[in-house]
Structure formats: C-alpha cells, structure tokens
Amino acid sequence: MNATEPTGKLTKDAVLQGETPGERKPRPELGRIARQVAQQYRRDTTSPVMVSGVMRLAEFGLLAISGIILYTWHVGLQTHLFWQYPLIIFGCSLVTVILLEFMDAYQMPALRSPIGQVGRVFLAWTSAFALITISLFFLKISADFSRFWMGSWYVTGFVLIFLTRSLTAQLVKRWARNGRIERRAVIVGGGKTAEELIRSIEQQPYNDIRICGLFDDRDDRRSPPVVAGYPKLGNVEELIEFARIARIDMMIVSLPMSAETRVLSMLRKLWVLPIDIRLSAHSNHLRFRPRAYSYIGSVPMLDIFDRPINDWDSVAKRAFDIIFSLIGIVVFSPVMLATALAIKLDSKGPVLFKQKRHGFNNEVIEVFKFRSMYVDQCDPTAKQAVTKNDPRVTRVGRIIRKTSVDELPQFFNSLFGSLSLVGPRPHAVAAQAHNRLFDEVVDGYFARHRVKPGVTGWAQINGWRGEMDTDEKIRKRTEYDLYYIENWSLWFDLKILFLTPIRLLNTDNAY
Incomplete structure (x- = not known):
C-alpha cells in the first residue's frame, strides 16, 4: 500500500468481494451478561452534533428576537x-453565529465551559457589530439608525x-x-491492542465516548x-444481535492492518448494522495523510462505514415524511374512503389488514394495508407469496393490488414513524422464494434495514x-435498495416520490 496517497476508506465492494450465499446459520443467543448490558442501552441518546446544531439555532434566534423586540x-x-x-438584525445575528463557528465555540468542550468562552463570545459579537456599523457608514445611512437601540441591543445580546x-x-x-x-x-478485538486503545480514549478530555464492551472471536x-x-461480551456473530437490542452509535475495530483477512471477514458480517464502523489507527506504524482520518479526541480512526442517515439528515427526512404524508392523506382520502366501502361490500371482514414486517435495524413492525384477501385465507406472515390469479x-x-391502492394506508405508518415515505420496501418477516428466506438467498x-x-x-x-x-429478483431488489441507501438525499427522495405514480402504471408484476 502506498502510504502517501490512500484515502483511508474501504468501500463496500472491497469488503464484500468474493462473498457468496451460504447455508443459513442459527440465530446466535446472547449470554446473560451481554443481554443485561444491551438492555441498559436500549434508550436513544442525543448526539453532540444535534446539541451543537440546536445551540446555533438558539443563539441566532435569541439575538434576532431581542433585536426585533427592542x-x-x-x-x-x-x-x-x-x-x-x-x-441589519438578521444579518448581524447570522454573522455572529458564523464567527462563533469559526472560533470552534460550538464544540462540546466550549459548550461545557461558558466562562472560558467569554472572550470568544465578546470578540464575535463585537466584530459582527463593527462589521455592520462600517457597512452602514459606507452606505451613508448610519446617521438614520438609533444609537440607543444599537447600544441596548449590543448589551442585551451579549448578556x-x-x-x-x-x-x-x-x-x-x-x-x-x-x-x-x-x-x-x-x-x-481484544488483548494488548484493545487495552491501549481504551486507555487512549479514556484519557481524552471531555470524552463523550461510552464503551459498552468488547467482542472477539478468539477464545x-x-x-x-x-x-x-471492560468485559468481553461475546463473538462477532453475537455482536450483531447485541446491536439489534442496544442503541450503539459506533463500532471500533481494534485489529492491526496486517490482519487484513480477519478484518475483512469481520466487516462482511458487521456492515449490515446501522452504525459507524471505524478501524483504530492509534497503534499502526503506517501513517496516512491527516485528511484520511477521523478522530476521537486525538485518537486517529480510519472510517470504514458511516451510518447512512444521521443527525440533521434524519431530522430533515423525518420532517419530509410528516409533511408529505399529511399531503398524501388529504389528497388520497376520497380514494381511501371509496376503497374501504368497496372492500366492505365485496367480502366479510375488516377493511384494514396488519402484517408484520422487518423495519429499521431488523426490528419487527406492523404495516397497514387494505385487506385484499378473503379473511379465512389471509396470510399475515406472507409465507406463501401471492401469485397470478391467486x-x-x-x-x-x-x-x-394491481394499482397499489392497497398500500395507501401506509401513509399513516409514515406519519407515525414506523415507515418512511421513501426507502427499501419492508418485506414480511417470513417472506420466502422457493422455500428459502430472502436473507438465505442474498448475503448482506x-x-x-440500515434505514x-x-x-x-x-x-x-x-x-x-x-x-x-x-x-435474481431478490438480488436485484436488494441491489437497488443498497444503491438508494448509499446515495440518499432529500432530492433523491423527492425524485422517487414524484416518479412513483408514473411508474405504477406498469402493473405487469403486480398481482
């Protein structure tokens, strides 16, 4: 490997190269201690990135609102x-936040120490005021602005x-x-390498990393x-089950880069999880360019995989789902009411049908559909796929089913949060092809379900x-789903959303 030019990032293709479907293995059982630890971390946390972002919005809002009130x-x-x-009010408030950003005043160490940040806050607020004042002077309108207002806003804003x-x-x-x-x-990983990594992380000032345990395939x-x-909680297979229960943010692989085969073998199993995966570089003698690394304090890490939709991206996607779900419910409410009436008149039984499907992080969710089968022949597990003239x-x-109108109630799933408007379609938990579950057909x-x-x-x-x-159909669907996850953006979601009604006109595969 050339030490002067690497990017420090492994691609999914590199990790999965040569992977072939194998025989289905029994689901690993977590040990008692591992399960107890996982249960302790079931609750979601607040990302430091989110806290910093909210702080930026809060300070901008406070400065702007106080200026408007005065x-x-x-x-x-x-x-x-x-x-x-x-x-002038909004411009000065925005410039202040930008200056504080350049001064690293929104990093977690800065937010923990307000007294130590007084100088930076004073400098940013004063500089913004000075910039605005100079602008007004050159525009020859400074004399028209109230000196009392500017002075009172300056003091109020700083306080x-x-x-x-x-x-x-x-x-x-x-x-x-x-x-x-x-x-x-x-x-x-384990042993001396893992111990050195843990000590290095714990020595970082204002450390926000909580190490939950270790996993290693070695006895x-x-x-x-x-x-x-920290206890060893299990092997790599059990780590996947652990991460299904606990809300884990990051996985740090503490193995030497010389153990390439072992590292890649682990990553082939672990990349399916919706977490950040980092390869510790603190003990490696090979040194890349600084931009190849991410850091926990001063501990260097090589980024292997990133969580697909995280922090503010997840906020934007959730807002997208709520807005367009409400629009969809309003627009299609006449169609849904007519469908419900037709189902009621056509056959006995409830209008809606609930089916268990795999959701985010492989959790089981209930998805709403209009009932399209006779009640006594419904298949909640979808073990037997619907075929032509079923x-x-x-x-x-x-x-x-032909027109996909049966899926319209899923606007409510999206509104309540178990589904997103756009994403990989959820498959029933027991969906099969030729008596094989889908995960038996496609490794990975x-x-x-990383989104x-x-x-x-x-x-x-x-x-x-x-x-x-x-x-082949299962593999192609998975291939397109993974492409979506790796290339997600709000514009991509919008494109898919507006293309959906057009593409649904093709009903060849809908029975």
Whole structure:
C-alpha cells in the first residue's frame, strides 16, 4: 500500500468481494451478561452534533428576537427604515453565529465551559457589530439608525448569549452524567491492542465516548475475558444481535492492518448494522495523510462505514415524511374512503389488514394495508407469496393490488414513524422464494434495514415490485435498495416520490 496517497476508506465492494450465499446459520443467543448490558442501552441518546446544531439555532434566534423586540419598543414600526432594521438584525445575528463557528465555540468542550468562552463570545459579537456599523457608514445611512437601540441591543445580546451558554453548560454536564448525551461504542478485538486503545480514549478530555464492551472471536486463552475493566461480551456473530437490542452509535475495530483477512471477514458480517464502523489507527506504524482520518479526541480512526442517515439528515427526512404524508392523506382520502366501502361490500371482514414486517435495524413492525384477501385465507406472515390469479384474492383485492391502492394506508405508518415515505420496501418477516428466506438467498440482505423501510422505493420505480419468485429478483431488489441507501438525499427522495405514480402504471408484476 502506498502510504502517501490512500484515502483511508474501504468501500463496500472491497469488503464484500468474493462473498457468496451460504447455508443459513442459527440465530446466535446472547449470554446473560451481554443481554443485561444491551438492555441498559436500549434508550436513544442525543448526539453532540444535534446539541451543537440546536445551540446555533438558539443563539441566532435569541439575538434576532431581542433585536426585533427592542426595535419595535424603542423605534417603532412606522419608521421609514422599516425593512432596513430587520435586515441589519438578521444579518448581524447570522454573522455572529458564523464567527462563533469559526472560533470552534460550538464544540462540546466550549459548550461545557461558558466562562472560558467569554472572550470568544465578546470578540464575535463585537466584530459582527463593527462589521455592520462600517457597512452602514459606507452606505451613508448610519446617521438614520438609533444609537440607543444599537447600544441596548449590543448589551442585551451579549448578556443573552452568556446566560444561554451558562444554562447549556449545566444541561450538558447533567446529560453527560446520566448518559443522555454520549456516543456509545463497542470494541471489536481484544488483548494488548484493545487495552491501549481504551486507555487512549479514556484519557481524552471531555470524552463523550461510552464503551459498552468488547467482542472477539478468539477464545479466552488468546483474548482475555476482561480488558481494561471492560468485559468481553461475546463473538462477532453475537455482536450483531447485541446491536439489534442496544442503541450503539459506533463500532471500533481494534485489529492491526496486517490482519487484513480477519478484518475483512469481520466487516462482511458487521456492515449490515446501522452504525459507524471505524478501524483504530492509534497503534499502526503506517501513517496516512491527516485528511484520511477521523478522530476521537486525538485518537486517529480510519472510517470504514458511516451510518447512512444521521443527525440533521434524519431530522430533515423525518420532517419530509410528516409533511408529505399529511399531503398524501388529504389528497388520497376520497380514494381511501371509496376503497374501504368497496372492500366492505365485496367480502366479510375488516377493511384494514396488519402484517408484520422487518423495519429499521431488523426490528419487527406492523404495516397497514387494505385487506385484499378473503379473511379465512389471509396470510399475515406472507409465507406463501401471492401469485397470478391467486384464488385467495378478492375481486376488489385484484384491483387494489394491481394499482397499489392497497398500500395507501401506509401513509399513516409514515406519519407515525414506523415507515418512511421513501426507502427499501419492508418485506414480511417470513417472506420466502422457493422455500428459502430472502436473507438465505442474498448475503448482506439485512443491510437494507440500515434505514427505515419506505412506502415506495428506488427498486419499485425501476420495475422491481410485486412477486419475488426468483433469486435474481431478490438480488436485484436488494441491489437497488443498497444503491438508494448509499446515495440518499432529500432530492433523491423527492425524485422517487414524484416518479412513483408514473411508474405504477406498469402493473405487469403486480398481482
């Protein structure tokens, strides 16, 4: 390997090269201690990135609102500078936040120490004011602005920022104590290398990493059961089950790069999880360019996989789901009401049908559909796929399945959060092809569940919808789903959403 030019990032193709489907292995059982530890970490945490982002919005909002209130109270809305004042207020508030960002005043160590940040806050706020004042002078309109308003806003804004940061520091310290704000990590590997890594992480000031335990395929003779005070909770296969229960943020592989075969073997199993995967580089003699690394404090890491949709991306996607789900419910409500009436008149039984399917991180969720089969022949597990001219399907069921109207109730799944509007389509937990479960056909199949499943998806608008009766169809659908996950953006979601009605006109594979 050339040490001067590497990117420090392994691709999915490199990790999975040569992987072939194998025989189905029994689901690993976690040991008692591992299960107890996993249960302790079931609750979601708040990402430091989210805290920093909210802090930026809060300070911008406080500065802008205080400026507007003082302007309304002292100057009044009748001034001839009715639009210049708000422009100056929002501009000055934005410049202040940008300057604080450049000064690293939104990093967690800075948010923990408000007294130590007084100088930076004073410099940023004063610099923003000076920049605005100079701009007004050169525009020859500075004389028209109230000096009292500017002075009172300057003092009020500084006091508000300081008080906000003092309150935030107390909250951050409290959240750090009770585990509300932390990044949970597991170590893959053991022995001296893992111990050195753990010590290095623990020595970092303002460390927000909570190490939950270690996993290693080696037995206790080659890998001690306790390393640096942390227990070995199981092997790599059991780690996958552990991460299904616990809310883990990061996995750190503590193996030397010389053990390439062993590292790749582990990554082939672990990449299906919706977590960040890092390869520890703290003990490697090979040194890459600085931009090849990410860091935990000063401990270098090589990024292997990133969680697909994280932090503010997840907030944006959730907002997208809520807005467009509400629009979909309103627009299609006449169709849904007519469908419900037709189902009721056509056959006995409930209008809606609930089916258990795999959701995010392989969790089991219940998905709503309009009932399209006779009640006594419904198949909640979807063990037997619906085929062409299937006698179990009602007359109305054939129409709504052909047109995908039976899926419309899933707008409510998306609104409530078990589904996303766009994502890999959720498959029933017992869905099979030729008496083989889908994950038996495609290794890495569960990597589809690194994001929430969707009402519609990239595979569906590319023709891979309907019956999955061959291995090739399952592989192609998985391939398109993984492409979507790796290339996600809001624009991509919007494109898929608006293409869906057009592509659904092709009903060849819908029975």
